Amino acid sequence: MTAPRTMYEKIWADHVVRDGGGSEPDLLYIDLHLVHEVTSPQAFESLELTNRKVRRPDLTLATVDHGVPTEGRALGIKDPLSKKQIDTLVANCKKHNIEIYDINDIRQGIVHVIGPEQGITQPGMTIVCGDSHTSTHGAFGALAFGIGTSEVEHVLATQTLPQSRPKSMAVNVNGELPVGVTAKDIILGIINRIGVAGGTGYVIEYRGTTIEALSMAGRMTVCNMSIEGGARAGMIAPDETTFEYLRGRNYAPKGQDWDEAVAYWRSLASDPEAEFDVAIDIDASDLAPYVSWGTNPAQTVAVTDSIPDPDTFDDPLERDAAARALAYMDLQAGTAIAEIPIDRVFFGSCTNGRIEDLRAGAKLLAGKKVHSAVHAMVVPGSGLVKLQAEEEGLDLIFKEAGFEWREPGCSMCLGMNPDILMPGERCASTSNRNFEGRQGRSGRTHLVSPEMAVAAAVEGHFVDVREWV
Amino acid sequence: MDAIAVITGQMAPLPRANVDTDAIIPKQFLKRVERSGFGPFLFYEWAYDEEGELIPDFVLNQPEYATAEILVSGPNFGSGSSREHAPWSIEDRGFKAVIAPSFADIFYNNCINIGLLPVVLTDEEVATLTQIAEDPDNLVTIDLEEQTVTTIGFAAHFDIDAFAKHRLRNGLDNIALTLEHGAAIDSYEGSRASFKPTLA
Numbered sequence: 001m002t003a004p005r006t007m008y009e010k011i012w013a014d015h016v017v018r019d020g021g022g023s024e025p026d027l028l029y030i031d032l033h034l035v036h037e038v039t040s041p042q043a044f045e046s047l048e049l050t051n052r053k054v055r056r057p058d059l060t061l062a063t064v065d066h067g068v069p070t071e072g073r074a075l076g077i078k079d080p081l082s083k084k085q086i087d088t089l090v091a092n093c094k095k096h097n098i099e100i101y102d103i104n105d106i107r108q109g110i111v112h113v114i115g116p117e118q119g120i121t122q123p124g125m126t127i128v129c130g131d132s133h134t135s136t137h138g139a140f141g142a143l144a145f146g147i148g149t150s151e152v153e154h155v156l157a158t159q160t161l162p163q164s165r166p167k168s169m170a171v172n173v174n175g176e177l178p179v180g181v182t183a184k185d186i187i188l189g190i191i192n193r194i195g196v197a198g199g200t201g202y203v204i205e206y207r208g209t210t211i212e213a214l215s216m217a218g219r220m221t222v223c224n225m226s227i228e229g230g231a232r233a234g235m236i237a238p239d240e241t242t243f244e245y246l247r248g249r250n251y252a253p254k255g256q257d258w259d260e261a262v263a264y265w266r267s268l269a270s271d272p273e274a275e276f277d278v279a280i281d282i283d284a285s286d287l288a289p290y291v292s293w294g295t296n297p298a299q300t301v302a303v304t305d306s307i308p309d310p311d312t313f314d315d316p317l318e319r320d321a322a323a324r325a326l327a328y329m330d331l332q333a334g335t336a337i338a339e340i341p342i343d344r345v346f347f348g349s350c351t352n353g354r355i356e357d358l359r360a361g362a363k364l365l366a367g368k369k370v371h372s373a374v375h376a377m378v379v380p381g382s383g384l385v386k387l388q389a390e391e392e393g394l395d396l397i398f399k400e401a402g403f404e405w406r407e408p409g410c411s412m413c414l415g416m417n418p419d420i421l422m423p424g425e426r427c428a429s430t431s432n433r434n435f436e437g438r439q440g441r442s443g444r445t446h447l448v449s450p451e452m453a454v455a456a457a458v459e460g461h462f463v464d465v466r467e468w469v
Numbered sequence: 470m471d472a473i474a475v476i477t478g479q480m481a482p483l484p485r486a487n488v489d490t491d492a493i494i495p496k497q498f499l500k501r502v503e504r505s506g507f508g509p510f511l512f513y514e515w516a517y518d519e520e521g522e523l524i525p526d527f528v529l530n531q532p533e534y535a536t537a538e539i540l541v542s543g544p545n546f547g548s549g550s551s552r553e554h555a556p557w558s559i560e561d562r563g564f565k566a567v568i569a570p571s572f573a574d575i576f577y578n579n580c581i582n583i584g585l586l587p588v589v590l591t592d593e594e595v596a597t598l599t600q601i602a603e604d605p606d607n608l609v610t611i612d613l614e615e616q617t618v619t620t621i622g623f624a625a626h627f628d629i630d631a632f633a634k635h636r637l638r639n640g641l642d643n644i645a646l647t648l649e650h651g652a653a654i655d656s657y658e659g660s661r662a663s664f665k666p667t668l669a
Binding site: 017020023024025027029038041042045046052057058061067082084085088098099119122125131132146147148149150151153154158160162164166196197200201227232251252253260264296317318321324414416433436438441 | 484485486487489491492495496497499500501502503504514519543544545548549550551552553554556571572573574575578579582583630631632643644646647648650653654657658661662663664665666667668669
């Protein structure tokens with residue numbers, strides 16, 4: 001009888017090509033490699049310089065997302081550097097026989113939206129991508145993590161990665177989520193508690209009744225931001241919600257394969273007696289809609305709170321970081337969050353750019369208008385999300401309210417395309433990072449849920465969505 | 470990548486917590502498809518103002534630190550985006566090592582993979598080194614074999630994974646090492662479940 005194991009230990013064991021025996025890393029097989037234009041060109045170039053081939057193009061899927069424009073696509077890509085980068089990926093995929101959803105493909109979108117959407121993200125898989133938000137795919141009970149370009153090359157050449165075993169952390173969230181509190185608030189609440197480096201060296205498994213009650217979209221939002229707490233991977237045990245999401249999708253198993261797959265997937269959940277290196281318990285009723293006030297994703301408070309005083313931080317580096325953050329954000333300690341006016345709203349990203357997010361936003365927005373001082377935009381996570389939203393008439397709700405309705409991509413989450421904040425602009429953003437300059441030089445990002453972003457767009461400042469109709 | 474034995478050089482102090490990879494190399498410089506040439510954009514928005522003018526106070530803009538080879542910074546260095554452009558830009562600027570109380574996981578691995586030595590010391594040791602670095606004439610020596618960091622009146626030991634050390638010491642190509650296990654990869658592939666998805 002084998003000792004009780006966590007889900008991550010089971011998936012890890014099922015992918016060991018070569019056991020490093022403790023003195024070397026284990027060599028892990030990679031079931032799916034997702035590729036985008038920004039972190040791959042140097043990997044392909046080096047592969048060719050060393051006369052190596054892509055070992056498994058059939059386990060590699062590419063799309064363009066980081067640098068694509070979200071408007072005026074008929075006119076082509078104006079930025080010559082982005083155009084070259086995108087053209088380079090298309091050429092590399094053609095040369096190496098890799099499937100790519102290019103800018104003209106309806107399936108094009110943010111790499112972490114398209115994998116699940118196509119049903120190629122499945123439980124029990126190892127999934128990597130040259131992007132830190134690869135943790136998103138862990139929502140399906142996959143071991144998914146971001147890698148650098150050297151590792152992208154390694155996976156292209158060998159379909160494996162040497163990896164040292166991380167530690168395991170259980171984050172248990174139990175209880176009913178209060179009305180107006182979302183999956184985004186769960187993960188912001190977790191990061192606030194563990195800190196931006198609390199998960200460093202760990203794989204997080206999110207557990208408990210609150211997590212089990214989430215939709216796949218909500219689970220993806222939670223796992224997506226694992227890296228914001230320092231964890232390369234976050235995961236959630238697959239269950240009926242997972243299977244129902246996958247059933248019938250393009251790359252989901254069919255017929256007898258489906259039955260075999262589901263039987264395997266059911267075996268993945270952590271054994272009841274499995275031990276985690278660390279466990280954290282959170283009561284869902286303690287969570288609130290959060291707003292980030294600083295320049296890292298742990299610097300958040302509930303919407304009903306005020307900007308904290310840096311002097312209240314014990315650690316001198318954290319105190320200094322808070323003071324720096326307030327200077328950058330042009331905020332004063334003691335200011336109520338609800339008094340902060342905003343200039344922009346960005347609705348989208350791999351955190352909150354799925355159809356469920358758009359539905360939640362549109363439901364709140366219907367019949368209302370964006371505040372006259374606010375410039376708001378929606379960037380669907382993929383072409384298929386956009387199409388679905390248009391079929392449901394969500395685009396009309398957003399457009400009639402005054403939101404811009406854009407083409408899919410990463411857009412203003414990181415501003416590699418023309419969608420950036422101007423210096424000093426303050427943005428309510430459904431994205432994942434509020435780092436200095438992230439959305440544009442001297443731009444000020446406040447991370448919030450889709451519902452909070454919509455409410456802020458209408459009012460022109462943050463409001464408590466729990467009391468807002 | 471080049472083998473690393475002993476690094477002796479000048480330190481540049483950057484005593485900030487959570488230096489993220491967006492700060493190390495802002496996104497507008499990630500559009501290049503080349504592997505080299507990122508050095509001039511290192512910490513761009515701390516090094517240049519909105520008009521593109523040099524900010525003289527920033528440590529790397531001070532002439533006395535122009536030849537620094539060892540960056541000394543705060544905890545959780547390299548957090549955020551997986552962009553390998555971050556260690557590339559540090560390396561391209563002439564740095565051979567980064568010393569910090571802790572590193573983000575992906576950044577740390579990226580450093581190992583390109584041969585930029587990440588050195589983890591305690592908060593107190595980094596604080597001491599940061600003070601020592603305030604005099605730009607003070608050199609520090611990092612001995613990878615001995616796993617030590619030494620300078621006048623200061624000596625510290627650091628931990629590093631034995632296999633990572635072996636690779637750095639010998640400048641080994643990680644892909645070549647893996648390809649030695651080609652038979653194991655073939656064998657594993659032969660046993661994969663038929664329900665696993667492929668793009669074919």
